[in-house]
Amino acid sequence: MLATLARTATHRPRTVLFLWFLLLAVGLGLGTRVFGDLTSTVEDVPGSESVVADDLLARLDPDGDDFTAVVTGGPVRDGDVRAAVSGAVTDVRESPGVARVADPYTTDGLVAADGRALLIPVTLKGGLDDDAEEDAVGDAADRLREIGAAPLSDGGRVDVAVSGDPLLGEQMGGRAQEDVARAELITLPAVLVVLLLIFGGLRAAGLPLLVAVSGVAGAFLTLFGFGQVTEISVYAVQVVTMLGLGLAVDYALLMVMRFREERARESDVARAVRATVAQAGRTVLFSGVTVAVCLSGLVWFPSPFLRSMGLAAGAVVVVDMLAALTLLPALLTLFGGRMTPRERRLRTRGFRVPGLVGADDGERGEPGAFFARLARFSVRRPLAVAAAVVAGLAVLALPVFGMRIEIGDARQLPRDTEARQLYDAVHGHFPPGTAADTVDVLIRPGAEPDPERRIRALPGVARAESERLSDGTTLLRLTPPGSADGPAATGLVERVRDLRGAEPVEVTGDAARLVDFRDMLAERAPWAVLTVLVGLFALLFAFTGSLLSPLRTLLTTLLSLGAALGVVVWVFQDGHGAGLLGGEGLGALSLTAPPLIIAIAFGLAMDYELFILARMRESWTSGPRAGDHRAAIVAGLRSSGRVVSCAALLLAIVFGGFMTGGFSPILQIGLGLTLAVLIDATVVRMFLVPATMALLGRRAWWAPPRLRRLHQRYGLSETAAPETP
Template sequence: MLATLARTATRRPRTVLFIWFLLLAVGLGFGTRVFGDLTSTVEDVPGSESVVADDLLSRLDPDGDDFTAVVFGGPVRAADVRAAVTGAVADVRKAPGISVAADPYRTDGLVARDGKALLIPVTLKSGLDDDAEEDVVGDVADRLREIGGAVDGRVDVAVSGDPLLGEQMGGRAQEDVARAELITLPAVLVVLLLIFGGLRAAGLPLLVALSGVAGAFLTLLGFQQVTEISVYAVQVVTMLGLGLAVDYALLLVMRFREERVREDDVVRAVRATVAHAGRTVLFSGLTVAVCLSGLVWFPSPFLRSMGLAAGAVVVVDMLAALTLLPALLTLFGGRMTPRERRSRGGGWFRFPGRRAPRKARTAAATSHTATTEMATAPEAAAPAKAPGAFFARLALFSLRRPLAVVVTVVAGLVVLALPVFGLRIEIGDARQLPHDTEARQLHDAVHAHYPPGTGTDTVDVLIRPGADPDCARKIRALPGVTRVENGRMTDGTILLRLTPRGSADGPEATRLVERVRDLRGTEPVEVTGDAARLVDFREMLADRAPWAVLTVLAGLFALLFAFTGSLLSPLRTLLTTLLSLGAALGVVVWVFQDGHGASLLGGEGLGALSLTAPPLIIAIAFGLAMDYELFILARMRESWVETGDHRTAIVSGLRSSGRVVSCAALLLAIVFGGFMTGGFSPILQIGLGLTLAVLIDATVVRMFLVPAAMALLGRRAWWAPPGLRRLHERYGLSEGPVPAARRDSTTMSTR
């Protein structure tokens, strides 16, 4: 398959380019329609009790959603403020689609005791469609905001609530992502210019990324016709698409540079590049897709759409790397002839296209011999200017003291990962937003001027006809309830609105939901609300997670075996990857859940992580970590197949791939670090988690732990039982046949 792709891309490069540019135009022009119908709801689980009860409540309750305006910052009982508020309330009551708009001066508890704030709750009529509700909410919110202008700004007005909060959070998330992209993309281009030393080569990763994202948008638009797509799924497309494109393009272009040192003909160099590095790209794409396929097990639209989005961008990025990039290299690769720089870290390509200096070709041709000598004589020093000498020295360091390196690194990663055991997730409230947003201003004003519990979303209990009459009394008497509101629906259903202590979905609220469900027994009682949604989401995770994990681990193990022909290397890969991911997530918990240093990043400790952050961090970071692992394993296995010496394989693999992994990690750290320039807490959490995951994995884990662990395993790292070894030789995707001497040495090493 790889040979066919390489032949097609090199024989008809302009046709391949035309197809991809057509896809790019259609994807950016038509595929972006996916943005028009995204959902910002992440906690709903279709068919769960909370969703079913909420649908029932919507049908029975004559009123619809509600939202609130807060007027604060000055004396709200002043005559001009009162006149402005009263006039606005009168206008709101006349608006179509409004059921109730309370007069704060005539309703107890709406004017704060200190006289510096008042609340204007507004309730919509039920049965409004989405477009009608959006229009009426927008018009009414604008009218309420005019109160501040009517009194020359002596008071401030903030409007938020159920119909607005999700939109405000989703909008802020998209703003922060867009801001991060504007900041990081120029920085990425600059770093690529420094790496490659030329604009043509530097633009290749960005072109592959743009093509991948455009193709993924088209795919998501198709998925959107049959399922909901989350706003966070689009962020996955952007982040993972750019990350994988940079990784794949760096790997292929750097391998092309090596092949050009040995090969005058550009077409043959491109085909050799695809034959070797293309295999790594193919397996990397498949492993990342398998990592994310577990999300499809979950019925949550948020998780499922995230898996679909990530799978789409992985496949498109992989195809772009294996077809578009070889076509570009065929057309322009002759102008990207490698040149060794005297200054360390200099660019790797120059223009125009002349053959590399003889000195450079000689150094490249003898690099493998030097690596073999270094591995067999660990105390020997690598030539100071040999390609990859720094990474070869790192490998030699781990070879000399593998046990000490493994113990030290594992202990450090475990310490960093310890906070994960106290991880808590919540849907989150307005505290996730920066202080300059309306929802956060409303939240802060309410908590500053009103008693605790004011404005907290309730736990709604529906007691259906036929239930034990004493059931309502027992529920009202449950601990953790600060206030109870009673109502009766048209069919006789009793509605109890329980105000819990703490936040709407905090520990007290979720415990209250569990107490109600334990108390009801077999009675026809249903619970809904934010806390109930969170409880149902956690139960969904607990029920489906084992199947998702089993699917991912089985698929990864099979792919890694097909890639390496070993049973122990896949196991070691999974363990080291989980360690690096746990360490990154542990730091995020320590910072944003426990509040240690969160203010330095523009956030604050909230007592829990956002529901969206851990799944995004785990999915993207795990995929990228497998990328780096395969880059290193591929070069190690090439040397192992050729020499049969595990020490040579370790040094040669890290020497050849260390620069690719380091450059890719640097670029992605810049990209993910840009997400910490906003103020929305979930985006800050995702930015920190991914930045740390990339840096920890590409430095401590891949440069020290992996070679040390491989050294401890020795020849057993490439071991497989005879039957499985023959299966791999027959069906596994390999660079070529394994020499008989190598097969004999592998068999002997297991005895």
């Protein structure tokens, strides 16, 4: 297959470029329409009690969704403000699709005690279709925002923020689009600058960037395609774009560096391209399959959010892999002859970049000498290096044992968003519990009258209100202390479910959704982890022909991943330094962050492991020192260390660019992936991998004779290697 792709790219490079240009145009034209169909709901688990009860409530409750406007910034009882508010309330009440609007001046609790804020709750009619609801919400929200134009008696203005479930998806989708655009404006120029430092030439530096842009277009098109059959989360745009951009640069960097090595030995460009695809292309292919296997664990979860993220991210990995194996060889065929075939030392008035551009110190300037010295250091003291690294990473991973996840509230959003402004105004001017989401309990017909009394008497119920629905079901709304999905609320859900026994009682609401989501993770996570680990073990065996190397790889990767996740918990859950990153300590992580960090970071870590193992195995199976395990470790890190370091630096820039938006879940994911990449590419791959490989010795490549023969027949490797010594 690789030979066919290489021949096609070198024989018909312009045809390949034309096809990718079409994909780029369609991806950026049609694919970007996904921004208009994003959802902020991620916690629903199909078939769970909370979802079933919510569907029943939607059928029985004549009212539809509701949203709220908050007016702040001055004395809200001022005559001009009062006139503006009353006029807006009257107009919104008469709007099509609106069921009712509470008058804040005649309804208790809607004007703050300090007289400087008021709330205007709006309830929509039930049974509206999507277009009718969108029109009703848009017209009502625009009319309420006009209150901000009313002048105060002192000449000032009041501030108006409108948000709620019908508006939140649109607001978060708009914010996601802004964040993606900002991240691309920051990361693409920064990536180009680093690539210039790495390659020392604009042509070589521009090729990975072209592949990366194609990968982003493919990411948008993939999301748009999945959006036709399932919901796409607001998080998916940022995470999948982040992954698509990072992996495209990763794979292109490996291919271009290998091409320059081949050009140093081969004057014919087409032959050098085919050799590059045959050699490094195997690693790219295997890496893409490995990352896709890591992401396939998300498909085990029934949550549409996690499942769609796994499918979409896996598809993006395939797009990036195909771009590296087809688009990049075509570009190299057309322009590779103008790239210098030798490693260049970047010098700008004496400035040098050691370890990145071939200007490594010592050993007569031999490329990779810096990484060879790191490998020798670890090989000479394997036990001490392994013990020090493992201890340090274990300390960083300790906060993971106290990790908590929540759906989260508007504090996850930047302070300049309407939803966050409404949240801050409500919590700054009104008593705790105002406008808080309730724990909704449905007591079905046939239940004894006793459950309602006992439920009302449960600890953790700050307020309880009940109403009778059309079929005789009693809706009991319980207001817990704290946030809508905090420990008090989730504890109340569990107490109600424990108390009901065999009675026909169902619980829904944000806290109930979170409880069901946690139960789903606990039930399905072992199967997802088992699938990924078995799949990775089989793939790594196919790549290395060893039984012990895959086991060592999985253990060291889990350790670096735990360290990165531990730092995220320490920062965003416990609040240590979150403000420096534009966030704040929330007491818990977003429920979206841990699964995505684990799946994506695990896949990226396999990237670097494969880059290094490919070169180590190549030295172990061939060459003048074949069979010398210490020499193979040093030679492997000398050949691959530069690629791994450059790729990690570029990925860190990409992930860091997505941390500029201030949206807490993306900050958590960005920090987790940045740390995972940097820890894995430096501490783990440069020290722990050589040390553990040295401790294993020749056993690192061991397999029983029968499995060794199986690998020789069906396995994959960087080169067609002879039998293992």
